[in-house]
Amino acid sequence: MSELTLLVLKFGFLLLLWVFIFAIVYALRSDLFGRVFRRPDVATGTGPTVSSFPSTPLPTPIGDVTGEASDTARRLIITTGAKAGLEIELTDQPLSIGRSRENGLVIRDDYTSTHHAKLLLWDEGWVIQDLDSTNGTFLGDERVTVPTPVPIGVPVRIGTTSFELRR
Amino acid sequence: MTEPTLVAVNDRPALTKELRLRLRTPAKQRNRELILLLFAFAINLSALTLVELGALGEATGELFGYSVALCALVLVAHVCLRLTAPEADPLILPIATALNGLGIAAIYRIDIYNGAVGWDAASVRQIAWTAIAITIAMAVLVVIRNHRVLLRFRYVVGFTGLALLLLPLIPGIGYAQFGAQLWIRVGPLSFQPGELAKIALAVFFAGYLVEHRDSLTIVGRKVLGMRFPRARDLGPILVAWAAAMAVLIFQRDLGTALLYFGLFLVMLYVATGRVSWVIMGLALFAGGAVLAAQLFSHVAGRFTAWLDAFNQEIYDAIGGSYQLVQGLFGLAQGGLVGTGWGQGRPYLVPLAQSDYVVASLGEELGLAGLFAILALYLLFVARGMRIGFEGTDDFGRLLAVGLSFVVVLQVFIVVGGVTRLIPLTGLTTPFLAAGGSSLVANWIIAALLLRLSDTIRTGPHVVVGP
Numbered sequence: 001m002s003e004l005t006l007l008v009l010k011f012g013f014l015l016l017l018w019v020f021i022f023a024i025v026y027a028l029r030s031d032l033f034g035r036v037f038r039r040p041d042v043a044t045g046t047g048p049t050v051s052s053f054p055s056t057p058l059p060t061p062i063g064d065v066t067g068e069a070s071d072t073a074r075r076l077i078i079t080t081g082a083k084a085g086l087e088i089e090l091t092d093q094p095l096s097i098g099r100s101r102e103n104g105l106v107i108r109d110d111y112t113s114t115h116h117a118k119l120l121l122w123d124e125g126w127v128i129q130d131l132d133s134t135n136g137t138f139l140g141d142e143r144v145t146v147p148t149p150v151p152i153g154v155p156v157r158i159g160t161t162s163f164e165l166r167r
Numbered sequence: 168m169t170e171p172t173l174v175a176v177n178d179r180p181a182l183t184k185e186l187r188l189r190l191r192t193p194a195k196q197r198n199r200e201l202i203l204l205l206f207a208f209a210i211n212l213s214a215l216t217l218v219e220l221g222a223l224g225e226a227t228g229e230l231f232g233y234s235v236a237l238c239a240l241v242l243v244a245h246v247c248l249r250l251t252a253p254e255a256d257p258l259i260l261p262i263a264t265a266l267n268g269l270g271i272a273a274i275y276r277i278d279i280y281n282g283a284v285g286w287d288a289a290s291v292r293q294i295a296w297t298a299i300a301i302t303i304a305m306a307v308l309v310v311i312r313n314h315r316v317l318l319r320f321r322y323v324v325g326f327t328g329l330a331l332l333l334l335p336l337i338p339g340i341g342y343a344q345f346g347a348q349l350w351i352r353v354g355p356l357s358f359q360p361g362e363l364a365k366i367a368l369a370v371f372f373a374g375y376l377v378e379h380r381d382s383l384t385i386v387g388r389k390v391l392g393m394r395f396p397r398a399r400d401l402g403p404i405l406v407a408w409a410a411a412m413a414v415l416i417f418q419r420d421l422g423t424a425l426l427y428f429g430l431f432l433v434m435l436y437v438a439t440g441r442v443s444w445v446i447m448g449l450a451l452f453a454g455g456a457v458l459a460a461q462l463f464s465h466v467a468g469r470f471t472a473w474l475d476a477f478n479q480e481i482y483d484a485i486g487g488s489y490q491l492v493q494g495l496f497g498l499a500q501g502g503l504v505g506t507g508w509g510q511g512r513p514y515l516v517p518l519a520q521s522d523y524v525v526a527s528l529g530e531e532l533g534l535a536g537l538f539a540i541l542a543l544y545l546l547f548v549a550r551g552m553r554i555g556f557e558g559t560d561d562f563g564r565l566l567a568v569g570l571s572f573v574v575v576l577q578v579f580i581v582v583g584g585v586t587r588l589i590p591l592t593g594l595t596t597p598f599l600a601a602g603g604s605s606l607v608a609n610w611i612i613a614a615l616l617l618r619l620s621d622t623i624r625t626g627p628h629v630v631v632g633p
Binding site for chain 2: 007021024027078081083
């Protein structure tokens with residue numbers, strides 16, 4: 001084996017190594033420049049997306065979100081409990097709440113049922129429905145028995161967690 | 168028609184339908200992984216061939232068959248991922264495969280010089296261990312379908328970790344090598360149980376901290392502007408840590424002690440977000456290092472060899488800086504692009520296959536190659552941290568951070584030691600160094616990270632609670 005061939009092979013190998021690294025970096029470019037693709041949501045895709053993790057939720061201007069002057073809530077903010085301050089952006093899809101992993105919002109404490117409650121959009125307003133939970137869902141101080149509209153800013157309590165809707 | 172037959176008739180189409188659906192859904196992550204795996208295979212096989220060309224002048228293809236078999240096994244692992252974790256991170260498996268293959272090539276290169284063949288050759292044993300490690304990783308993926316199982320068994324896992332640490336101290340099966348009582352031997356197989364203990368401790372720390380984070384953060388006395396937790400909140404974790412430390416110091420393996428200490432500190436910091444922990448930990452560490460240098464002669468020797476490496480007396484002394492300086496000479500010989508596979512003399516350094524594999528690779532691949540390897544580690548750990556960052560449940564997040572930090576800290580301690588940035592301690596380079604226990608442990612870490620990343624992409628969006 002001649003010296004020259006070995007030299008060429010040496011550089012060839014280093015090149016291969018670096019091409020591999022750049023191939024990996026190319027594969028994770030979505031991490032660096034934001035997500036390029038979106039997973040087609042099949043069954044579990046009804047959940048919301050977490051927009052931010054602020055300790056103090058900032059009031060965001062809504063002018064650019066909705067053109068119409070509707071009172072529909074767009075955000076859900078957890079006010080007490082382990083994740084107080086967490087903000088969830090609401091879509092038009094219903095949001096299921098419970099202990100099980102299939103729910104959009106999973107609450108794991110001793111008081112939450114597997115499928116505890118459901119938030120539904122009903123004529124431009126959100127409605128909470130209790131799914132026969134053991135310890136109940138409370139809107140303000142009232143236990144929810146039938147699907148009840150949730151006004152903006154009124155706390156909904158499930159177990160040790162409560163949240164309210166914001167525009 | 169009776170009821171049961173109805174069920175049977177209805178059941179079967181549902182199953183086939185689901186299977187068909189699963190086959191038809193494009194597994195984007197897995198396809199990416201496959202392409203990158205082909206790259207990794209090319210790197211591994213060409214590295215082996217180049218070693219033979221450089222060292223022997225001809226391609227004998229002695230290990231080629233084994234290596235191709237290993238590639239096939241990695242493909243099996245890929246298929247296993249397609250079935251059990253289709254949304255798992257696509258980069259972890261190719262990176263681990265490439266690092267593992269580079270390690271095998273570096274070990275093979277030393278074997279050629281030593282004239283070791285067959286089962287005496289460390290490279291053949293390394294290939295066998297890689298096969299075992301990948302099989303165990305697949306078993307982990309199949310058995311642990313939901314990482315929260317580990318949370319439930321956190322105390323069991325924690326005690327198992329401590330037991331594993333204690334195993335080498337049992338007379339009969341434990342034995343000492345290089346002055347450290349770290350190995351157990353059952354029949355012809357020797358194993359270093361401490362490698363597995365680090366995973367067990369990471370799981371235990373993550374589980375315990377998730378449970379007690381609030382009391383660790385909020386309750387406590389304030390001293391000098393920093394809040395210190397109550398003894399009863401800290402007690403169990405401190406006991407576990409102190410026991411691990413005591414065992415390690417008793418076994419005279421301070422590199423691993425440093426690794427556990429770093430893991431403990433980082434997980435505590437990530438869980439509580441308190442800087443006081445870092446300050447307290449660093450102070451404890453500095454005190455411990457000074458104490459160890461006073462108490463143990465071999466630690467003091469390491470410090471002298473580090474600070475005054477090029478002194479002829481220390482270079483010649485037993486337990487002096489001979490290995491360190493030889494490694495540095497090797498790296499210098501390698502220069503920017505290295506001598507080429509099989510054309511350097513990495514075998515001049517003691518333990519060139521295990522502790523000094525980084526120096527071997529640095530000599531033959533040069534700075535360009537060594538940086539490529541470090542970049543691979545960086546990407547691996549960056550994926551792990553990313554998995555932790557994106558995780559929905561706090562246990563998974565902490566576990567991912569802990570596991571990837573174990574890998575990065577190990578790389579830092581080894582590479583820092585070899586390049587004389589910090590005193591040399593005997594730790595294995597993840598995936599690269601010769602040694603079965605380390606391979607098994609690191610492949611299990613890879614499997615757990617894959618499982619965690621799959622859960623994140625398929626699991627719920629928001630989780631309140633542990």
